Amino acid sequence: MDESSVKKAAEIILSAKSCIAFTGAGVSVESGIPPFRGENSLWNRYDPKVLDLNFFKASPEVSWPVIKEIFYDFFGLAKPNKAHKVLARMEQAGMLKCVVTQNIDNLHQDAGSKEVYEFHGNLQRIICTRCDYRVMAPDADFSKLPLMCPKCGGLLKPDFVFFGEQIPVEAYEKSVVAARQADVCLIVGSTGEVMPAAIIPSEAKRNKAVVIEINPDESHFTGNITDIHLKGKAGEVFSELEKFLF
Numbered sequence: 001m002d003e004s005s006v007k008k009a010a011e012i013i014l015s016a017k018s019c020i021a022f023t024g025a026g027v028s029v030e031s032g033i034p035p036f037r038g039e040n041s042l043w044n045r046y047d048p049k050v051l052d053l054n055f056f057k058a059s060p061e062v063s064w065p066v067i068k069e070i071f072y073d074f075f076g077l078a079k080p081n082k083a084h085k086v087l088a089r090m091e092q093a094g095m096l097k098c099v100v101t102q103n104i105d106n107l108h109q110d111a112g113s114k115e116v117y118e119f120h121g122n123l124q125r126i127i128c129t130r131c132d133y134r135v136m137a138p139d140a141d142f143s144k145l146p147l148m149c150p151k152c153g154g155l156l157k158p159d160f161v162f163f164g165e166q167i168p169v170e171a172y173e174k175s176v177v178a179a180r181q182a183d184v185c186l187i188v189g190s191t192g193e194v195m196p197a198a199i200i201p202s203e204a205k206r207n208k209a210v211v212i213e214i215n216p217d218e219s220h221f222t223g224n225i226t227d228i229h230l231k232g233k234a235g236e237v238f239s240e241l242e243k244f245l246f
C-alpha cells in the first residue's frame with residue numbers, strides 16, 4: 001500500500017457526492033473475528049451446515065451449541081477496530097452515506113455508525129421461529145440449548161441469515177438504492193464470493209462509481225470492478241486514510 005494511492009483515494013472520497021462502504025468479514029479480523037474463508041477461517045474449523053436453515057430446524061440440538069460457541073462466546077467479546085471507528089467518523093463528518101455490511105457482529109454500530117444496512121442480519125437479536133417473541137442476546141438464557149421460546153415453546157433462532165434463508169428485504173432495497181446513488185464505493189474485506197451481497201459494489205460500478213478496495217489479498221472484485229486497490233489490513237489502511245481525510 002503506497003502513500004500516493006492512499007492520498008489519491010482520500011482525495012476521491014473528499015470530493016465524493018455520495019460515498020458508501022460495503023464491508024465483509026475482513027473488516028472485523030483485527031477485532032479478533034476470523035474470516036469465513038481463507039486460512040484460519042471459520043469454515044475451516046466448523047461445518048457450515050450448522051447454519052443451513054433446514055438442518056438447524058431438524059437438528060437444533062446440534063446447531064445451537066456450535067452457534068453459541070462461535071457467535072456468542074467468541075464473537076461476543078469482539079470490539080470495534082480502527083477501521084470501524086474511522087468509518088463511523090467519516091459518517092459523522094458527512095463523508096460517508098452508509099455502510100452496507102455482510103457482517104452480523106454489530107461492530108459498525110458499536111463504533112458509532114448509524115446508517116448501517118445489515119445484509120445478513122445481526123446476531124444481537126434472537127427471534128422465535130413461530131411467534132413474534134424476540135430477545136436481545138445479552139438477555140437470553142443460554143444455559144439450556146437449544147433455545148426455546150418462553151412464550152410459545154417454538155425454536156429460537158439468531159436473527160441473522162442462514163444458508164437457504166432470504167435476505168432481509170428492507171436491507172436489500174436500501175443497499176441497492178444507496179449503491180445506485182453512489183459515486184464512490186469502498187469495499188472493505190470481502191471475497192465477493194457470496195451472492196446476492198456481492199452485487200452491491202457491482203451496482204455502484206454500473207452507475208459509474210469509483211471503486212476503492214481495501215483488502216490484503218485479491219478478491220472477486222479486484223481486476224473486475226476495483227479502480228484503486230489499497231492492499232493492506234483494514235485497520236492499518238484506515239489509519240493512513242484518516243490522516244488525509246481529517
Ligand code: APR
Pocket residue numbers: 023024025026027029030035036037038041102103120188189190191192193194214215216217218219232233234235
Ligand atoms: N483487513 C481487510 N480484509 C481482510 C483482512 C483484514 N485484516 N483479513 C482478511 N481480509 C479479507 C480476506 O482477504 C477476504 O477477502 O477479508 C475477506 C474475508 O472473506 P470472507 O470470509 O469470505 O468474508 P465475506 O466476503 O464477508 O463473506 C461473505 O459469507 O459465510 C458467509 O454470511 C457470511 O457474510 C459472510 C459471507
